[in-house]
Each structure stands twice: as structure tokens, then as C-alpha cells.
Amino acid sequence: MTLLFCLALATSCFAQAKSQAGADEPVAVVAGQPIYQQDLMSVAGPSLLDLRKQEFKLKSDALNQVIRKKLIEVEAKKKGLSTEELIKQEVDSKVAEPSDDEAKGYYLAVKSQTTLPFDQIKSQVKQLLKNAEVEQAREQYAGSLRRSFYSPSAPCRPGGLRPGSS
Numbered sequence: 001m002t003l004l005f006c007l008a009l010a011t012s013c014f015a016q017a018k019s020q021a022g023a024d025e026p027v028a029v030v031a032g033q034p035i036y037q038q039d040l041m042s043v044a045g046p047s048l049l050d051l052r053k054q055e056f057k058l059k060s061d062a063l064n065q066v067i068r069k070k071l072i073e074v075e076a077k078k079k080g081l082s083t084e085e086l087i088k089q090e091v092d093s094k095v096a097e098p099s100d101d102e103a104k105g106y107y108l109a110v111k112s113q114t115t116l117p118f119d120q121i122k123s124q125v126k127q128l129l130k131n132a133e134v135e136q137a138r139e140q141y142a143g144s145l146r147r148s149f150y151s152p153s154a155p156c157r158p159g160g161l162r163p164g165s166s
Contacts, residue, residue, distance in 0.1 A: 068142040075145055091134065091141045098129040 026034030041048070069083075076086040103125045107118045114121065 067146065071142060071145040071149055074149075087138065087141075091137045095130065095133045095137050098126045098133070100126075102126075102129060 024036070026036055027040065028035040072083050072086060076083045079086060081089065100122070103122055104118060106129055107121070107125050118125075
């Protein structure tokens with residue numbers, strides 16, 4: 001997968017460099033010696049590849065967030081609820097409160113990071129665990145909506161939407 005991504009990225013970068021106007025023109029001249037775009041790539045190529053990977057990840061994460069939001073909006077509309085009501089009804093209300101034992105176990109695992117006694121921060125630890133559970137449950141719910149919306153057998157139009165969906 002990584003190799004495929006790198007090959008696609010390298011092809012894209014190469015095509016972009018070729019398509020730029022004046023690609024065979026020097027970008028600078030020093031003491032009468034031209035410096036070309038390909039000279040820069042030999043120095044900056046690895047850094048540019050890392051930058052492209054970061055750009056791809058940011059765009060991919062943003063796309064997933066937008067898809068998640070849209071799917072939740074569609075589901076809420078189907079059920080006649082606001083998105084907040086849907087999330088509370090379908091996710092948040094189903095997440096159990098962490099037990100004292102779970103909170104104590106977490107506290108012991110991270111005890112080196114605090115000097116406060118467990119009894120003093122028990123409620124904060126329980127809230128931290130609850131928030132983490134809620135976020136995980138929300139991700140799972142969004143994933144289930146995504147799987148139900150994007151049926152593998154349904155033909156897709158560009159952009160991954162099934163015909164008739166908007």
C-alpha cells in the first residue's frame with residue numbers, strides 16, 4: 001500500500017513538474033550556471049515527499065470528518081432528530097459509566113504522571129474514561145452508518161456516492 005502510494009505520488013509530482021510552464025527554463029542562474037527544477041528535486045525531493053504525505057493525510061482525515069458529519073446529518077433527518085439528539089440517543093446514552101475499579105486501574109497505569117491521590121481525582125479520571133468511551137462509540141457508530149450507506153454491491157458514481165443519493 002505504501003509503495004503504491006509512493007509511486008502514485010512520484011508520478012503525480014513528475015507530471016505536475018512537467019506540466020508547469022517553462023519547466024525546462026532555469027529557476028536561477030549562478031555565475032552563468034543555470035539551476036533547473038530537477039536540480040532542486042535531487043535536494044528537496046525527500047522533504048517534498050514527506051510534505052505530500054502530510055498533505056494527503058490531512059486531506060484524508062478532513063474528508064473522513066466531512067463524510068462522518070454528512071452521514072450523521074442524513075441519519076438524523078431520516079429519524080426526525082437533530083444531529084445532537086441522534087448522537088445522544090444512539091451513542092452517548094448507551095455508554096456505561098466507568099466503574100471505580102476501571103478508574104483505579106487507569107490511575108495506577110498513569111500514576112507516575114501525577115502526585116495527587118486517587119480519591120482526590122477519581123471523578124476526573126472517570127470523566128476522562130467516559131469521554132474516551134463516548135468518542136470511541138461515536139466513531140463506531142459513524143463507521144456503521146458508513147458501511148450501511150456504502151454497500152459494496154451498489155454501483156457508485158464518482159465521489160463514492162450511490163446513484164440517487166446526494
